[in-house]
Amino acid sequence: MHDFVFDLARSVSRSDSAREDHYQSRYLVLNSSGVEAEVNLNDKFTSVSTLDWLESVMPGDILAKFRYLRILRLLSVTSEVLPSSISKLIHLRLLEISYSRIRALPESICKLYNLQTLIILESGDQRIGMELPKGMRNLINLRHLSFFTFDSELQMPKGMGQLTSLQTLQFFNVGKGKGRTIGELGCLKNLRGRLQIRNLELVNGKEGAQQADLLKKPYVDDLGFQWGSGNREDDNDENVLEGLQPHPNLHSLRIRNYNGGRFPKWLMTMAVCKNSMDASSSTRLNKLVKLRLRYCKMCTEVPALGLLPSLQFLELKGLENLKSIGPSFYGSADDYCGLRSSRNSGELSSNLFPALKTLKLVKMPNLIEWLGVEATPTGDGNEGLRVFFPSLEDLNIKMCPKLTTAPSNFPILKKLTIEKMDQLLPVKQICSNATTLNDLWIKGMPELTCVQDVLTKQNLEWLTLEDCPNLIDIQGCGTSLKKLDIINCEKLSELPEDLHQLQALETLNVMQCPNIKSIAIPSGQHGIKFLRELRIVDCSGLKSLPAEMLHSRTSLSRLAVKRCSNFESFPIDLQQTPSLVTLLLSFCPKLTTIPKGLNPLSCLRVLSIGPFPDLRLEAELLSALASSSVRALTIVGWPHSNSLPEQLQYLTAITLLRISKFGSVETLPDWLGNLGSLERLHLIDCEKLRYLPPMAAMRRLTKLRFLSIADCPLLQESCSKSERLKISHIPTILIDDERVDLTQL
Incomplete structure (x- = not known):
């Protein structure tokens, strides 16, 4: 902590801070070794209610001296074991263990019947997760268990369902045997916030999944469902996911390693119906903002999501068997049956994906086509056509090498990222009407030879071209360019002739382009006015930089020329920079x-x-x-x-x-x-x-x-x-x- 901030904090809490002349201290910070702490600890400090122990070893019996503690924070302590004497702290309400070497909590902690909050924070590189004590079900007043680990093999303590006051539980690993099944979640009526449920392959069908009673947990607004990565029967996965129907208040949903062939009805835009009276708004995920479907390898069709009114972020990743994204993605005819009444009540927009801002299609090796939908009447008696993706600003398509076609209606698209796509046509289609596009990144596209084949109406601000082995011409990117990155484009032999006209250009990076021989700046031109950063790396064909390029470049702050094996001269006077x-x-x-x-x-x-x-x-x-x-x-x-x-x-x-x-x-x-x-x-x-x-x-x-x-x-x-x-x-x-x-x- 900065000295000034520390002094300010100490002055504000002066009446409660531990000082030599103050016998009614309520807050104590210890940052000494265990031996020193025992020597210096006076009786006048043992009545504190809040103790922060920082970066040192804890003697085994020292906690017993603080019988009146209500808040104990162990921050980066070097002890590997939490002293069992912690059981003496019968008044403890909050225990935090952050970034320590402690790997397991002692069973004695389960005697802290007044404990309400348990916080365990681990550093990002922690390989061995914390183990929870077996008797946690005895902490009957526990409200918040703020602890998360990616370890799906960690066994939950038996009887977690007995913690009926629990509000915060960031993850639950389904286990085998009594006391570790998904049914333990059914008793936790007060859960709220984020919850990730893993090892769902151990759940027995729809009825087993329904024991979690997620539909009656209105305050759980962030859910994650995760199966193991092994092979399983599709029917069981489908039944389990059907039984995990969440409350309509859900804001964020993640589904990973699902092996079902289709998604449940509750994930669709609305209940499929022939009569609008059957489309109950109580089962719609109208508040869903984020949806991630990852490694659902058996799915051959994506769910109908087009009329979800609040969906802003959608990621489809690792759907290996998906070959086509078609009209069903936007919603079938049955989905429109309740549209008029829904719009009248203000629940839904007539547009498709009305709020979606970010769409990611990643790692789908068999995806061949992505179709739009034909223009359809709004159905409300007013003139006009239903628009799809009216709010989409960021489109990311990566590792979909077989994709041959894509929609062309993205009225406000600003950022487009394309990686490892064999065909150029989908990029042309996406860009054809994307007049607002200002950020384009293309990586790993062998068909790209000329930038003008893609860009026709755009005036970009950021352009990155990477791993395009046949690119030979990068002219046509507009005059508003602020950042230009050209990386590993083997056949590119020259930068644009009009480079000097890019007066807004601030960053120019040219890397791994061995055939670039020179950077041409016409005589009498004074380079790029606002250039701040210039990097030339691994360009073996380049022998020199033109002096005109950096003439009077008062804004240039970074200049790098590295690993250019034939670079001979540097005819630049840095007094100009x-x-x-x-x-x-x-x-x-x-x-x-x-x-x-x-x-x-x-x-x-x-x-x-x-x-x-x-x-x-x-x-x-x-x-x-x-x-x-x-x-x-x-x-x-x-x-x-x-x-x-x-x-x-x-x-x-x-x-x-x-x-x-x-x-x-x-x-x-x-x-x-x-x-x-x-x-x-x-x-x-x-x-x-x-x-x-x-x-x-x-x-x-x-x-x-x-x-x-x-x-x-x-x-x-x-x-x-x-x-x-x-x-x-x-x-x-x-x-x-x-x-x-x-x-x-």
């Missing part, structure tokens, strides 16, 4: 000149250079930066480089230094200790490096807080022996990305 913050110029082995005007760059903070074919270039560049404001420096050498450039010692303002690929350097120079501002040091791929600077030099690096050593085998060995004392003062040490405790070396 006074706002430059980052300069990356590396792995260009034929470079013979460096940029001019480095010395006056007062804004330059990040620099990456080398290796250069002529070591004098490196020295010249570093000399030009002697009085610069560079704070982060990466310097790369050749494998035969046997020393670091001496000019480096004069960059005393740098706080981060990366030294990479100096293959013949055995010892770092003692002048490295002159870098008194250095906070982070990275040593990378220096195979002969064995010794750090002398002890005296290392001790002069008083601000050094982080040392990383990677692919330096000899130095790694030395750090466990002769070099150990030299780095003992550095708080954080990583060797090959693993944190090292020097006391264990």
Whole structure:
């Protein structure tokens, strides 16, 4: 916590904070080792009602001293076991365990009969989930169990249904045997918010699923249904999902690994009927906002969702057997039977997918066609036609390689993402009337040769073309372009002739385009006025950048030329780019000149250079930066480089230094200790490096807080022996990305 914020919080809660002269403290924070805590803990603090224990070990019996606690938060504690003495805290109402090493809760916690809230937060990289105590059913006053894990094999404690006061239960793993079936959820009448139900393959048919009684849980507004990934009988999955009908108040629904061939009626737009009187609004999911159907591999038809009035987000992913998205997706004729009465009551719009803003079609290898619907009368006696996707702004189609056709009516589409599609026609159809499109990303499309084949009426602001091996022409993207990314387009040999006319362009990235030979800027033109970032990476055919391109580019803040094997010259005066913050110029082995005007760059903070074919270039560049404001420096050498450039010692303002690929350097120079501002040091791929600077030099690096050593085998060995004392003062040490405790070396 920032000091100012901490002081403010302390002043606000002064009457309840633990202080040496205040005997009626109600709030105590401990951040010391267990032994120190026991020594310093006075009786006057044992009556606190709120205790935060931070980042330290807890002695086994210390909690027994706080008999009046109502709130206990254990935040990043290093103990692996929660002391059993916690059972003495009979007044405890809230227990939070966040980002700790504790992997299981003791059974003694089940004696906390007054506990109302149990919060367990785990870090994202936690591989072993927390285990809940077997006797949790005894916590009869528990209202909130805020705990989530992705582990579907975790067994729920038996008898969870006895926690009748429970309101928050983020997941329930269905198990085998009495006390672990889905029927336990049926007793939890007060559940609300999010609930994910997993292992549904263990549920016995529709009647078994109905025991969860979801239809009578109006406050559960976010549901997830998940089956295991194994093969099962389709009929059972269909019956189970039919029995899991939720309350109409549902806002979000996720269905994963469902093996049924069709979806239940309750998921459709409305009950299928011949008589509008049969279409009961009480069973419609009219409040559903988000729907995700993932890996429902046996489904051959998507549910009719077109008249859901509130649906804003829809994802269809991994429906491997789906071949066609047709009229039934929007709603059959029977679905319209109650439309007039519904519209009169304000429940439904006459448009199809009236509120849908985002649609994702992902990983459907057999999808061949996506059909629209013919224009149909509104049916209310008024003139006009029913519109579909009137609100769609973001359309994402990925890994649907066989798709050959798509609708062409997207009146306000703004963003289109296409990835791994063999046919160009669907993209043409989508773009044909999408005049509002301003963001286009196409990846993995071999049929794309010219951008103008896709774009006809658009004036884009963002365009990304990636992995298009036959692309040869990118003209026609409009004059409003702000960001242009061209990545791995093998046949592209030139950028647009009118590149200089893209006066709104702020970012230009050209990467992995080996046949681009030059970037043409007509004589007399002064490049791109508002360019902020220019990156040229892995373009082996490019030999130089035109000086006109960066002439008077006062807004340019980032310039990178990397891994361009034939790049020779840099005829640019960086005095024309006074706002430059980052300069990356590396792995260009034929470079013979460096940029001019480095010395006056007062804004330059990040620099990456080398290796250069002529070591004098490196020295010249570093000399030009002697009085610069560079704070982060990466310097790369050749494998035969046997020393670091001496000019480096004069960059005393740098706080981060990366030294990479100096293959013949055995010892770092003692002048490295002159870098008194250095906070982070990275040593990378220096195979002969064995010794750090002398002890005296290392001790002069008083601000050094982080040392990383990677692919330096000899130095790694030395750090466990002769070099150990030299780095003992550095708080954080990583060797090959693993944190090292020097006391264990």
